[in-house]
Structures are given as C-alpha cells and as structure tokens.
Amino acid sequence: MKVVITGASRGIGFEMVKQFLANGHKVIAISRNKEKLLELEQLGANIFPFDLTATDYSPIIDFVKLFGQIDILINNAGALVNKPLNNITNEDINYVYSVNVFSIIKLTRDLLAHFNNDAHIVNISSVGGVQGSVKFPGLSTYSSSKGAVNILTECLAEEFRDSSLRFNALALGAVQTEMLKEAFPGYKANTSAAEMANYIHRFATQDGKLYNGKILTVSSSNP
Numbered sequence: 001m002k003v004v005i006t007g008a009s010r011g012i013g014f015e016m017v018k019q020f021l022a023n024g025h026k027v028i029a030i031s032r033n034k035e036k037l038l039e040l041e042q043l044g045a046n047i048f049p050f051d052l053t054a055t056d057y058s059p060i061i062d063f064v065k066l067f068g069q070i071d072i073l074i075n076n077a078g079a080l081v082n083k084p085l086n087n088i089t090n091e092d093i094n095y096v097y098s099v100n101v102f103s104i105i106k107l108t109r110d111l112l113a114h115f116n117n118d119a120h121i122v123n124i125s126s127v128g129g130v131q132g133s134v135k136f137p138g139l140s141t142y143s144s145s146k147g148a149v150n151i152l153t154e155c156l157a158e159e160f161r162d163s164s165l166r167f168n169a170l171a172l173g174a175v176q177t178e179m180l181k182e183a184f185p186g187y188k189a190n191t192s193a194a195e196m197a198n199y200i201h202r203f204a205t206q207d208g209k210l211y212n213g214k215i216l217t218v219s220s221s222n223p
Contacts (some may be wrong), residue, residue, distance in 0.1 A: 001205065002070050004028045004111070006052060006103065007077030008045075009036035011177035012124070015197035016074065017045050023201065028064060031077070041158040052103035053095065058112045069116040072204050073105040075149075076124045080182050083136045093141055100145035104152065121156070122204050125149045125171040127219050139183060146171070148210050150215045157213025166212045170200060173219020189218050 003020050007013035009031035017029045017040050029045040029053075031037055037047040048063050064070060079099035081092045104123055115121075127133050129146025136143075154168040160167070175196045176188065199218060 001027045001072060002028075002067055003204075004030065004070055004074040004076065005074045005076055006030045006107070007124075008040060008047075009033035011179060012175060012193045012196050012200070013074075013076045015039070015194045016076065016200055017193075018138060018196045019201040021045060023205075025205075026068065028065065030060065044119070052107075053157055055156065057106050060107065061110050063110065064114055069119075070114055070165075071110060071116050073111060073115070073119065073121045074124065074204060075107065075122070077103060078179060080139070080142045080179050082137055082142075082183055083085070085140055086128065088141060088209055092105065092134040095147050096141040097148075100142070100182065101148045108156065115165060118166070120169045120204055120208055121165065122200065122208065123149050123153050123167070123169040125153075125169040125215065127168070127171050127217055129171045130215065130217060136183075136207050142183070146164060154213050154214060161212075166208065168203075168208055168211050168213070169215045170203065171217045171219070172196065173217070 003025050005013055005016055005027060008029035017027050020027045020045050029037055029040050029047050029094045030050050032051040034049040036139050037049055041047045051061055077099055079096045081096055108121055120155060126146040128143035129150050130137060153167050157167040167170050175191045175193055178195050
C-alpha cells in the first residue's frame with residue numbers, strides 16, 4: 001500500500017511511519033522538521049519537508065504524483081497551544097486551526113484525484129474534541145479544533161458515500177508524546193507512541209474497513 005502521513009517527525013507520526021515501513025508499505029512522510037525526517041528516510045521513507053500552514057499545497061501534490069495512487073492518508077499533524085483564553089493571540093488561533101483543521105481540508109481536497117477507489121482517510125482527533133468528554137482549562141483552541149475534525153470527518157463520509165472512499169476519525173486519549181507534555185506537564189500516560197502507532201496501522205489497513213464516517217474513541221485514560 002501507498003501511505004501518506006503528516007506530522008511524521010515526532011511522537012505517534014514518527015512511530016507510524018516506522019510501523020508502516022516495517023510492514024512493507026511505501027510511505028510518504030510529511031513534516032516541516034527536515035532533520036527528523038532524514039532519520040525516516042534512512043529507514044526507507046519518502047520524505048517531504050513542508051509547512052502545513054502554507055496556502056499553496058501544489059508542492060505536496062506534485063510530489064505525491066510521482067508515487068501513483070494513494071491507498072491511505074493519515075492526517076496526523078497537530079498543533080497545541082496551552083493558554084487561558086485571555087492570553088490566546090490571533091496568531092495562536094490561526095496556527096492551531098491551520099494545522100489541525102484547515103490542513104486536513106486542503107490536503108484531502110487536493111489529493112482526491114490521487115486516491116485509489118477504496119482509499120481510507122484517517123483523521124487523528126482527540127478525546128477532548130468529543131462532545132460530553134472531560135474538558136481542561138487552557139486547551140480551548142486545541143479541543144475545539146479537534147471537535148471540528150470530528151464533524152468534518154462525518155461530513156466527508158456523507159459527501160462521498162456513493163464512492164468507495166472511507167473517512168474515519170480516531171479520537172485519542174493520553175499517549176506519552178511531546179504534545180502530552182505540553183498539555184499536561186508531568187503527566188505519565190499508560191500508552192506509548194509506538195503502541196498507539198501500532199493500533200492506528202492496524203485500523204488504517206484492516207479494522208477500519210468495517211467503518212465509515214465514525215468517530216472512534218481510542219483511550220485507556222484521559223487526564
């Protein structure tokens with residue numbers, strides 16, 4: 001399978017690229033952190049340094065064209081700002097939504113012509129974006145952006161229901177990553193990035209065939 005993974009330079013994204021490569025898939029790893037991408041390139045990944053806050057996505061699309069039709073897109077890139085509302089700047093809001101929401105819309109739209117007929121688009125969300133879940137001070141932009149991802153996933157599944165494309169979102173709980181440290185300093189999660197990457201790999205390639213337009217909570221704990 002040919003797989004595109006964003007946010008590939010750290011945490012779950014980095015481990016996902018390794019997991020897919022280990023299982024024989026061809027991977028395009030996207031991140032703005034070129035140094036970490038070079039580590040993945042040594043393992044066999046096709047890397048593309050790119051800032052997802054950019055307006056023009058044509059460089060990504062031109063790169064993807066070289067590898068043929070895509071079987072799986074994992075919109076994993078995420079941005080988090082941990083601030084009380086009165087300290088959040090316009091730049092903070094634009095940054096979080098550009099990475100967490102707008103990049104998914106733009107990349108999915110621009111890749112439509114390059115998906116295989118039965119491609120699976122997996123959006124990585126958060127338990128914090130699920131209605132009725134426990135919410136935390138300082139994470140209003142992050143959690144609300146993930147709520148938008150969940151609704152977007154449902155909308156796209158409906159829009160393309162007459163096709164064979166599938167759209168699902170995984171709302172993750174606490175995973176031991178750099179982002180978790182930003183949100184909850186000192187908190188220790190029960191799930192490692194590698195463990196979650198293994199689950200997402202299995203869902204994207206196998207278990208997710210049974211789902212479309214679903215928001216699935218994947219969490220053993222939520223701080």
